[in-house]
Amino acid sequence: MATANKNLSHYDKNTIPDASKFRFGIVVSEWNANITEGLYKGAYDALIENGVQPANIVRWNVPGSFELVYGCKKMQEQMVNAVIAIGSVIQGETKHFDFVCEGVAQGIKDLNVMRETPVIFCVLTDNTMQQAIERSGGKHGNKGTEAAIAAIKMAELRKNS
Numbered sequence: 001m002a003t004a005n006k007n008l009s010h011y012d013k014n015t016i017p018d019a020s021k022f023r024f025g026i027v028v029s030e031w032n033a034n035i036t037e038g039l040y041k042g043a044y045d046a047l048i049e050n051g052v053q054p055a056n057i058v059r060w061n062v063p064g065s066f067e068l069v070y071g072c073k074k075m076q077e078q079m080v081n082a083v084i085a086i087g088s089v090i091q092g093e094t095k096h097f098d099f100v101c102e103g104v105a106q107g108i109k110d111l112n113v114m115r116e117t118p119v120i121f122c123v124l125t126d127n128t129m130q131q132a133i134e135r136s137g138g139k140h141g142n143k144g145t146e147a148a149i150a151a152i153k154m155a156e157l158r159k160n161s
């Protein structure tokens with residue numbers, strides 16, 4: 001189902017686990033910063049709304065989405081219950097888009113397979129800037145909000161497993 005038909009940014013707070021004791025790492029790519037700052041705000045606000053203490057949200061920046069893998073690997077080594085990777089890759093004229101998207105998706109998948117701390121994939125892979133705007137606080141909601149809810153749910157699953 002496409003984002004246009006399923007906007008997960010609206011959620012029922014009663015279904016979200018208590019997050020007040022959790023600590024989260026958020027790694028933010030500086031590429032397309034107008035988009036990644038919107039995603040960060042969505043994630044940060046959703047964590048706070050669900051009881052996370054501001055001091056328990058650790059933010060690091062990395063230059064581009066490709067560097068999210070290394071940033072998230074190092075963040076996993078901090079005392080955090082889950083990590084959120086935030087990036088925005090937008091199609092250009094060459095194959096660079098495919099390599100960046102492939103690298104970051106596979107890299108984050110590997111961190112989830114190999115290591116204990118869950119890493120949430122909040123990397124937009126859009127054809128146009130307009131699509132990115134619509135998904136980072138625009139008419140299709142905010143994928144940062146959705147990532148924060150996923151992070152809380154995964155932190156809870158980790159705690160109980």
Ligand SMILES: Nc1c(NC[C@H](O)[C@H](O)[C@H](O)CO)[nH]c(=O)[nH]c1=O
Pocket residue numbers: 029031032063064065066067087088089090091100
């Ligand atoms: N074009 C985009 C990039 N490119 C930069 C790479 O992510 C990386 O920083 C560089 O290749 C050095 O290793 N990154 C994005 O996040 N978004 C883009 O649209």
Ligand SMILES: CC(=O)[C@@H](O)COP(=O)(O)O
Pocket residue numbers: 089090091092093094095096097098100
């Ligand atoms: C996703 C990218 O790296 C992209 O913005 C690069 O653009 P181009 O393929 O035109 O060099």
